[in-house]
Amino acid sequence: MITTNPSIPKEKQSRNDLNQMLQEISALTWRLFIQLIRRPSTLLAGILQPLIWLLLFAALFSNAPIDFLPGSSSYGEFLGAGLIVFTAFSGALNAGLPVMFDREFGFLNRLLVAPLSSRSSIIISSVIYITTISLLQSFAIMATSALLGYGWPSLGGFLLIAITLLLLVFAITGLSLGLAFVLPGHIELIAIIFIVNLPVLFASTALAPISFMPEWLGWIASINPLTFAIEPIRMAYHNSVDLNLILINAPYGDVNGYSCLAILFILTIGLFFLIRPLLNRKLA
């Protein structure tokens, strides 16, 4: 009954390389989603945390003179764009954790012993998974902020938001996966996530415009990737979508919508090329 053949007859295997790769990617992605469905707490926490921010922070500054906030009718409305981006950013920053646990528990060895048609499948499945849940979380924030009366973007605005978030999520996911293969264990990865998360939020235009900040912080905020994602989304909420508009009055000059997206795109590609040799070495 138990038999071993010199090699598995061809008809018992998936046909070509592409099919094989799709088979392994979908199986690996499915595994991550089963984990999510059976352990939904991280997903829920990822939605709840920014929601609490939205409620508390918006309430905290509800009496602030809104004339200071360019184009916004309330602080909650100003804050919404920042929190949408922050949610996606936090979600993507956690991308490395499942991979790190697979390394630590030896599950990765199971994958590495298997004749995967490409080891990129391991990375691609993580990216698909993290992108999906980050976007889900961000859309939950958008829906809530709409319910709170902070508005909803037009269709074009929605598309712009989706593209912006995708670029940011790809970049940060790549970074986190890279860290997951470099750091010795999950403690270190979590420590980095903790250290990076909030300061990056504060040093962006999520909570306040650059004009509020001292010059040094203004500099940091205007090179912070989060800012380049927040401002196009803020525009999508307030104005008609026009990427020629100046979105950031940075100390080094004005930045328009196209430049924001271009910078995010370059960041994503740059991180990809930076991390690729590292992953190749670790997964070779």
Added chain:
Amino acid sequence: MFFIQLRDLFKSYGPVRALDGLNLKVPKGSLYGLLGPNGAGKSTAIRIICTLLAPDSGHVEVGGRDVLLEEKEIRQRLGYVAQDVAIDKILTGRELLQLQGDLYHLDSKYKRKRIDELIQRLDMHEWIDRRSGSFSGGMKRRLDLASGLLHEPELLILDEPTVGLDIESRSVIWELLKELRKKETTILLSSHYLEEVDELADEMAIIDKGKVIASGKPNDMKKGLGGDRVTLRVREFSDEAEAESVRKLIRNINGVSNVVVNQKQGYSLNFLVKSNDVISNLSSHLSKENFEVFALSHSRPSLDDVYLQATGKTLMDAELELAGKRDFKLENKKSMR
């Protein structure tokens, strides 16, 4: 024909030399046992064969192919059951097997059929649809073995397959391995259980400090020790002088060798005999000098004796010695990718 050939493998982790010129030839279709204490280099050798680790230098061949050059081809042909069972706790047993089938690109119909076969063969149907986080060590091991066999590999590699297992799981696994051997699957198994290697292996190698120090068929190796092992007492508690004079006497008997006085066991005498005739004539030799046989036990040499002969210590002593020196942090690190 050899299915696995390792030549002059060297591998170091920092200052620790895990493999020190390892050579190994595993015949096709055999069940080959690697015996050695924890930390001898067995797992490192196995990780190299499984393409998980590259040696610092040396040549690795599986099924006539260079493992270092044709990794993917090799992976398709081998099944690996690791020492630390890596199972996703959140998945059920069946889901894990399905995932494994997809990683080996099995066609969905064939995958289902094969999974059902293995569930039945390894007697897993009662619990296979539960989440594997609740499984006992034996259940996990069986599941892991099933996932290693799912794609019908030509070569099955098991790293310490029955460490810490309940008796039922152990016998299920042993039976399956015996059955696979009949089907000409080449099996490489590492173990620090003597009886496991003795019971299962067609051929074996003793690994110590990253080298093979003895190899062959277990029976030949036992025979190679020069005969059966005899323990003799001429009185319940002899003294040193008496034991010494008996030693001088029997040392000269034809067919007796390696006579030692075992001080810890009341000055009894341990020696090897070539044949049973020697034992039958023993009492007449002794009575010439007015000694009599108080107690005599006679045993076939065990693998432990083989190990003792090859390394100068028993396997258990070697384990204890290495236990104090092990760096678990380092070991964990080297198993991580």
